[in-house]
Amino acid sequence: xxxxxFDCIIVGGGLAGLTVAYLLANEGLEVLLLEKxxxxxxxxxxxxxxYGNSLERIIPGxxxxxxxxxxxxxxxxxxxxxxxxxxxEYDASGVFVQEQEGESYxxxxxxxxxxxxxxxxxxxxxxxxxxRVDDLIIRDGKVCGVVANDEEMESDVVLLADGVNxxxxxxxxxxxxxxxxxxxxxxxxxxxxxxxVINQRFNLSDGEGIAWMFVDSNEVCDGFLYTNKDxxxxxxxxxxxxxxxxxxSVPQMLEDFxxxxxxxxxxxxxxxxxxxxxxxxxxxxxxxxxxxxxxxLVAGDAAALCANLGFTLRGMDLAVESGRLAAExxxxxxxxxxxxxxxxxxxxxAIEKSAAISCVKGAEICRKAVTDADSMKDPLDAFNSxxxxxxxxxxxxxxNG
Amino acid sequence: xxxxxxxxKSELDATGPIFLIEPTVKIxxxxxxxxxxxxxxxxxxxxxxxxxxxxxxxxVLTVGPPSADKVLRTCLATGADSAxxxxxxxxxxxxxxxxxxxLLLSKAIKKLDAELIVCGSESxxxxxGYVGPALAELLDAVQICKVDFMQCDDGDGxxxxxxxxxxxxxxxxxxxxxxxxxxxxxxxTPPVVSMKESIKAKKMPITLFDLAELACESSEINxxxxxxxxxxxxxxxxxxxxxxxxxxxxxxxxxxxMMLGGGASKxxxxxxxxxxxxxxxEFIDFLIAQRIL
Numbered sequence: 001x002x003x004x005x006f007d008c009i010i011v012g013g014g015l016a017g018l019t020v021a022y023l024l025a026n027e028g029l030e031v032l033l034l035e036k037x038x039x040x041x042x043x044x045x046x047x048x049x050x051y052g053n054s055l056e057r058i059i060p061g062x063x064x065x066x067x068x069x070x071x072x073x074x075x076x077x078x079x080x081x082x083x084x085x086x087x088x089e090y091d092a093s094g095v096f097v098q099e100q101e102g103e104s105y106x107x108x109x110x111x112x113x114x115x116x117x118x119x120x121x122x123x124x125x126x127x128x129x130x131x132r133v134d135d136l137i138i139r140d141g142k143v144c145g146v147v148a149n150d151e152e153m154e155s156d157v158v159l160l161a162d163g164v165n166x167x168x169x170x171x172x173x174x175x176x177x178x179x180x181x182x183x184x185x186x187x188x189x190x191x192x193x194x195x196x197v198i199n200q201r202f203n204l205s206d207g208e209g210i211a212w213m214f215v216d217s218n219e220v221c222d223g224f225l226y227t228n229k230d231x232x233x234x235x236x237x238x239x240x241x242x243x244x245x246x247x248x249s250v251p252q253m254l255e256d257f258x259x260x261x262x263x264x265x266x267x268x269x270x271x272x273x274x275x276x277x278x279x280x281x282x283x284x285x286x287x288x289x290x291x292x293x294x295x296x297l298v299a300g301d302a303a304a305l306c307a308n309l310g311f312t313l314r315g316m317d318l319a320v321e322s323g324r325l326a327a328e329x330x331x332x333x334x335x336x337x338x339x340x341x342x343x344x345x346x347x348x349x350a351i352e353k354s355a356a357i358s359c360v361k362g363a364e365i366c367r368k369a370v371t372d373a374d375s376m377k378d379p380l381d382a383f384n385s386x387x388x389x390x391x392x393x394x395x396x397x398x399x400n401g
Numbered sequence: 402x403x404x405x406x407x408x409x410k411s412e413l414d415a416t417g418p419i420f421l422i423e424p425t426v427k428i429x430x431x432x433x434x435x436x437x438x439x440x441x442x443x444x445x446x447x448x449x450x451x452x453x454x455x456x457x458x459x460x461v462l463t464v465g466p467p468s469a470d471k472v473l474r475t476c477l478a479t480g481a482d483s484a485x486x487x488x489x490x491x492x493x494x495x496x497x498x499x500x501x502x503x504l505l506l507s508k509a510i511k512k513l514d515a516e517l518i519v520c521g522s523e524s525x526x527x528x529x530g531y532v533g534p535a536l537a538e539l540l541d542a543v544q545i546c547k548v549d550f551m552q553c554d555d556g557d558g559x560x561x562x563x564x565x566x567x568x569x570x571x572x573x574x575x576x577x578x579x580x581x582x583x584x585x586x587x588x589x590t591p592p593v594v595s596m597k598e599s600i601k602a603k604k605m606p607i608t609l610f611d612l613a614e615l616a617c618e619s620s621e622i623n624x625x626x627x628x629x630x631x632x633x634x635x636x637x638x639x640x641x642x643x644x645x646x647x648x649x650x651x652x653x654x655x656x657x658x659m660m661l662g663g664g665a666s667k668x669x670x671x672x673x674x675x676x677x678x679x680x681x682x683e684f685i686d687f688l689i690a691q692r693i694l
Contacts, residue, residue: 128599148596
């Protein structure tokens with residue numbers, strides 16, 4: 001038995017884990033967050049766009065103090081069909097998602113997560129970096145703590161936010177090994193250009209950004225481009241099950257993508273400063289595992305909460321939202337005085353009812369509507385109605401359940 | 402029980418993305434992460450390996466703003482028993498050159514009444530290797546550089562130090578205390594950080610020494626530096642004899658080798674081709690021919 005005990009141990013210092021740490025520490029709980037990297041954000045990666053509302057609820061006005069790169073004011077969507085590419089550009093504020101989820105910002109996780117971890121530490125959470133959690137302590141089916149490098153640490157409740165390839169939820173049996181139809185691989189380059197060049201090339205003012213998605217109707221290789229403060233995030237994503245359709249390797253796809261006549265002039269003269277790759281959960285609601293157990297909750301990418309809506313990709317705001325709901329569930333369970341499966345079960349219901357997270361259900365329908373050639377006539381209307389119908393459908397399922 | 406001070410420095414992780422503000426002069430350090438100077442970490446690990454906790458209490462000492470606490474906690478998690486940070490609000494970070502740092506460290510060491518003072522031989526950023534020798538001068542102590550082993554001599558309180566020389570030769574020195582010892586990066590491998598030690602280290606107090614505590618005048622510290630860096634001259638870029646792959650029929654590997662080598666590949670090197678079995682055979686034949694096997 002260890003002499004020390006925490007109220008909650010959080011595995012993983014991404015947005016979901018940090019949100020829970022922030023909220024629980026704010027309520028005065030003893031929280032320990034274990035992160036594998038040397039600091040929060042050192043191993044975290046995304047394309048780069050965060051919808052603000054879910055974090056705004058936790059830290060009002062975060063965009064003014066956090067190291068966000070640019071506020072997205074313009075959206076572009078290109079639909080690639082064989083060799084033909086059509087592009088629409090529209091004002092970000094007219095999109096249904098933005099109306100619901102607030103302003104969106106481009107972020108670089110290395111900076112942003114580091115900032116959020118400092119906020120959580122200010123609230124009193126204990127962050128320990130450089131520790132990989134190998135296993136969970138399970139007694140009579142109840143999760144009692146974590147094992148890292150043969151050391152044990154106990155807590156009332158453990159929150160698993162260990163990312164898309166969550167080995168701990170697999171160990172608990174909540175999730176199987178990732179299937180090829182469940183994940184996409186994303187590869188991203190950050191290309192340094194300087195703020196002035198970006199403003200000029202994209203016709204932006206300081207602090208304003210663009211989010212540009214490329215959807216491949218053959219479902220081989222999607223692409224994205226986001227503007228950061230001084231750099232561009234350019235990348236491609238490929239659903240692993242479609243890899244047989246691809247004619248080149250994934251890194252080569254990114255090279256080819258950068259050579260497209262639409263992209264080449266925008267990145268020319270830039271300096272590559274970062275190259276990264278990551279898995280993206282795209283299995284929709286079917287991939288979402290059981291999210292609670294005796295003494296344990298699952299949040300963020302580990303819970304497969306990510307939605308590829310075609311014209312946008314959401315994951316970070318869902319991670320924050322799931323973190324908030326998990327923190328609420330833990331606080332409610334603490335009130336009850338026990339962290340049993342029963343008392344934590346409200347979390348799964350809350351996730352299923354959450355308006356933000358319902359987009360995971362509609363993701364596939366929405367992406368299909370985007371690739372549908374007809375949608376090009378009036379793309380905005382098509383996406384919005386597709387998303388709305390998906391949301392309503394999701395709501396109905398939630399209510400019945 | 403010995404009183405040991407290990408002087409450490411909070412450095413910026415040089416593996417992070419590095420951007421220059423003015424070409425070849427200043428690095429944009431805003432987004433770099435603080436880490437413990439590797440040579441200092443080796444110094445701490447060496448002391449802990451050689452001197453057990455019941456024989457010597459290690460205090461880690463640094464000069465730096467509150468952000469330096471992070472590396473002190475790293476030290477506390479990997480063998481140090483207590484930590485002291487020297488800082489005063491009147492300090493200006495740009496005036497904190499090696500001379501001022503040495504002065505502050507020496508005052509703090511006198512206050513801590515340390516017998517053995519251990520430093521990393523040089524820091525990651527400036528690599529001047531100034532602080533160790535300067536401390537020995539200021540403290541009027543023995544100075545021993547590049548130590549890779551130490552041992553207490555039971556009899557008269559002196560200590561034995563080993564210095565490594567070329568070709569495996571070693572120099573064994575017996576010295577009285579106080580002594581200032583510097584340790585090279587690589588002399589000892591720091592232990593893997595353990596979860597429990599990290600948690601314990603997070604809760605340990607860090608003592609702060611300010612100017613009043615050190616009985617020191619701010620005019621002593623904030624005086625203008627004696628030496629300034631005027632210019633940093635990077636090496637002239639090497640001219641490549643060949644920057645284009647030759648048209649001769651060659652394999653891709655040969656072309657790569659030619660381009661990387663900046664000219665025709667050297668006489669003695671060759672590319673082994675074929676399946677792994679053939680390649681291995683060819684490789685072994687080569688080693689036999691060279692009388693290596």
